[in-house]
Amino acid sequence: EAGVVQSPRYKIIEKKQPVAFWCNPISGHNTLYWYRQNLGQGPELLIRYENEEAVDDSQLPKDRFSAERLKGVDSTLKIQPAELGDSAVYLCASSLWVRGRDTEAFFGQGTRLTVV
Amino acid sequence: AQKITQTQPGMFVQEKEAVTLDCTYDTSDPSYGLFWYKQPSSGEMIFLIYQGSYDQQNATEGRYSLNFQKARKSANLVISASQLGDSAMYFCAMREADRGSTLGRLYFGRGTQLTVWP
Numbered sequence: 001e002a003g004v005v006q007s008p009r010y011k012i013i014e015k016k017q018p019v020a021f022w023c024n025p026i027s028g029h030n031t032l033y034w035y036r037q038n039l040g041q042g043p044e045l046l047i048r049y050e051n052e053e054a055v056d057d058s059q060l061p062k063d064r065f066s067a068e069r070l071k072g073v074d075s076t077l078k079i080q081p082a083e084l085g086d087s088a089v090y091l092c093a094s095s096l097w098v099r100g101r102d103t104e105a106f107f108g109q110g111t112r113l114t115v116v
Numbered sequence: 117a118q119k120i121t122q123t124q125p126g127m128f129v130q131e132k133e134a135v136t137l138d139c140t141y142d143t144s145d146p147s148y149g150l151f152w153y154k155q156p157s158s159g160e161m162i163f164l165i166y167q168g169s170y171d172q173q174n175a176t177e178g179r180y181s182l183n184f185q186k187a188r189k190s191a192n193l194v195i196s197a198s199q200l201g202d203s204a205m206y207f208c209a210m211r212e213a214d215r216g217s218t219l220g221r222l223y224f225g226r227g228t229q230l231t232v233w234p
Binding site for chain 1: 151159160161162163166220222223224225
């Protein structure tokens, strides 16, 4: 069974440029997460989807970040314009979430973004 | 307030020895889940072990066990018989199961860098 697939693995862009990350979750998983991990820190949630609905986006900087999950499967995360402080690893994860039953989240390998 | 606290930035252990990685958590919800993940230098997050707040027994998965002390709100990871391949960053995480709009959010600690030496 394929795991969570993210692309690209690495991206270097100049500040003020746009950038997009793509995530394909595990088949059948209804919950998708985007996390940002700064160097030496734990991951922090940016947005969480249940199917195609964004149910938790309170930590997404909406002035420059946007995300979508069309048809409740693949997802893209976009930054426009990028700033130097956006340099981080962006992790996508998916899980099968059913209220009252907890399951682990499976993570992709992440996209390492460097803004110069 | 921090939801997850990992007080050990780095730990060192000799191969074949056991090591305990500390984790304390903060929640007022009666229902929650606790997770440990391993992150090698390659960057992927690998799920290791899960403990539910209502589980009576400590979780075990092979060489990993979770020392769950509910009253103290601690969920320490014990790795027995350490191997060189265990060298990685280890993250403790918590998900609150019944809290409004943050239902399902997974909170992570800052991690502990484990180094296993021969």
